[in-house]
Structures are given as C-alpha cells and as structure tokens.
Amino acid sequence: MTVELALEGARVHYGPLEALHGVDLAVPAGHLTVLLGRNGSGRTTALRALAGTVRLTAGRVRRRGADVSRTPAHVRARDGLVFVPDRQAVFGTLTVAENVELAARSPVPPRQLPYPALRSLLARTAGTLSGGELRMLAVTRALLSPARVLLLDEPTQGMAPAAVARTYELLGEAVRAEARTVLLAEQRLEPGLRAATTVVHELRRGAVAFSGEPHETLPPRQAG
Template identity: 40%
Template structure:
C-alpha cells in the first residue's frame, strides 16, 4: 500500500530551539493513523510541520507524490491537506454558513453533506460562530475542513474539553468518515476511543518516533512506557 503522506527523519524547531529530532510517519490512502505521545512530545509540532506552518529543517516530507518541504501552507492545503486545528479557531464574526462557504472547494463535500454529518450545523446555519457551544464550534471546525474536500483530514485534539455526549457525536462522525474511505491523521488523548477507529499508531517521545505499528499493539508495555496510561 503506497503512502499518501510520508515523513522520514523529519526535524524542525522554533528558531534556535529544535523540537523534532527525527519523525517517521506514513498514512496510506483510506487509512486512519493515530499520532500519540504524552503532552509536549511533538505531536502538534509535527502537524504544524506537515501543514507548512513550521519549516522542516531536515528529513523528507511528501504528500500525494509532492515534496512539501518548500511549499507554503496555502499550496500544501490545495494538494488536499485538511486541518482541524487544536483550539477550533472558527471565524467568530461569521455565521456557520459563511464559515463553511469561505472554505469550500469543488468536490463531494458540500453544505448539504456536512450538515447531514452534523445536523446541528444545519439548524444553526445563520448563527454567528462565536455564539455556538464548544461542541458545536468543534463540529464546525471539522465541517469547514471537509468543505475543502481534503485527501487527508488531520484532527488535532478534536474532542478535547468537550462534554461526553458531544465527544461521542464527534467520534461517531470520525468513524463514519473512516467508513467512507477518507484518510485521517488523528491526535487525541482517549486511547479507548482511538482504538475504535485507528488502523495504526505512531508514538512520539521527545520529538522522535519511538514506536509504530498496528493499533492493537498500543497496549501494555507501549502504553505504560510512552503514554502514561
């Protein structure tokens, strides 16, 4: 199975401070991969590097056969990288419909389809994003990324801080997206929920890949040693 996204020995940092020391990661077409590790181990930095918001200082980074290392973020996005960032970052002064419209690109995902996935957004189409609940804003952030019709959806802590009922709605949506064959790179703290959707896991420790394999292998010693669970 050929890789849609592939990182090989990727390094990156913030100015003079190095944060990634050798990340190896691959996501194939139709695959869901969990990027795991304790807080501060480089997961979000890896996402920022993939999406070209942070330059890679070494290694190889490819997506859909394209070398990403010298592309600006908007060109990487146009190749089909869809990001749901940590902290949601919806456009507060815009309505739900406007948030979705500004992200829209041609493809199967349109307003009708995302509001079928998240019916609450259809009910609140004319409501300002800043007036939505936290869970509704998270649904909007996911729907907005889908409106770009991505080849790879990247979810950075998409259920963090949400009520249990809303978390379950979002996990159900993620499972539905997997069922449709969408490639997903997933960061989340809930090992139990990740296990229901991810095919493989990649574990980071101090900015480097220290373990990768089938999701079933992230138990016992691996979880105890690298995840603190």
C-alpha cells in the first residue's frame, strides 16, 4: 500500500514534558486508519504533528515520501489535508450555513448535508449548538471540503448513538467511494468502525504499543 502520511522517530515536547517518544507510524493512502489510546497517550499530539499544528523536536513527518516536517500547517491544508481537532473545530460566531459554505467553498443545499439533523439548524449560530451538534458540523465541514486527507480527533465525542453510527458510515463511504485517506483518533475501536478500518495503531504513554489489522487481537492494556 502507498503511504500517504507517516511519522518517523517523531518526538514532541511541551516544555520539559515529552509527549511522543520516537513514534513511527504509517497511514496508507485511500484507507481508513484508527489511532487508539487513552487520554494522555499521545493520540492528539500525533495528529497535530501530522497536521503541522505542533512542531517536532526530533524525527520527520512525511507526505507521500516527501519530508514535510517544516511545512506550515496552512500549506499542508492548502495541499489537501484537513484536521478536525477535538475542540474549537468550527467558527462559533458564524451560522451553521456559513461554516458549511466556507468549508465547501460554495453554498450547499440542505438536502446535501450528510446529517439530516443539521438541516433545521442552518440559521443557528454555531456557538449555540450542543456538543454533539458541534461535532456533526465539524465532520460535515471536513467531508464537504475538497481535501483528500482527513484527520479527525474523536469525531463522535458527545454524539447520540445514531449519529455515531452515521459518522462511521460516512467516513467509510469517503474511503470506499471517493478514495480519500482518513485517520481518526478514538479511545476504542467500536464495532461500527471495525469493518471500515484497514490499519490500527495504539499509543500508550507516547509510544506505539501495537500496529496491525483490526481483526488481530490487541495486547492487554497495562494498568496506569
């Protein structure tokens, strides 16, 4: 498989704290990859490093083999990568419709919104939405953007079960029907996500503890 994104020996520090300890992981092109880990495991930092919103203190970020470690986040975005962080992923002072239009770069008819629940909220200011509605809007923005590579940090956080299932369905369709590359960070590999997943990486305490296919047994979690 062609590798779309990769971390090679990636280390990231926040002051004296090292959040990633020489992480190596690969994201295959045109597939869905899941990055697992508890809070504090380094999942979010790994996504930020790939997106360019944190800088490595050692190692490399590669995009299709090219070293993009020093490429700014806005240039990576311009080159077809979209990052959905776990918070502040939408413009709170704009309406739902304005948020969608900015991402899609043109007006979007309500019937084309991937979540029917958003169709009645188009005139609402995004900052007034519930947590689950905000996540639906954030995922919608990513899906309707022209980006070919999607990085999503806990995209289903706060969603109702039906919306969670819909989100995993949409991400699977983005891979199967559009050949997009999707990497999402989650705490668990939920049953609804497993069928669409090609590769699983698990981080523990800033290091890769497991890499493999979803049908393989993950090693038992260590205490702490």
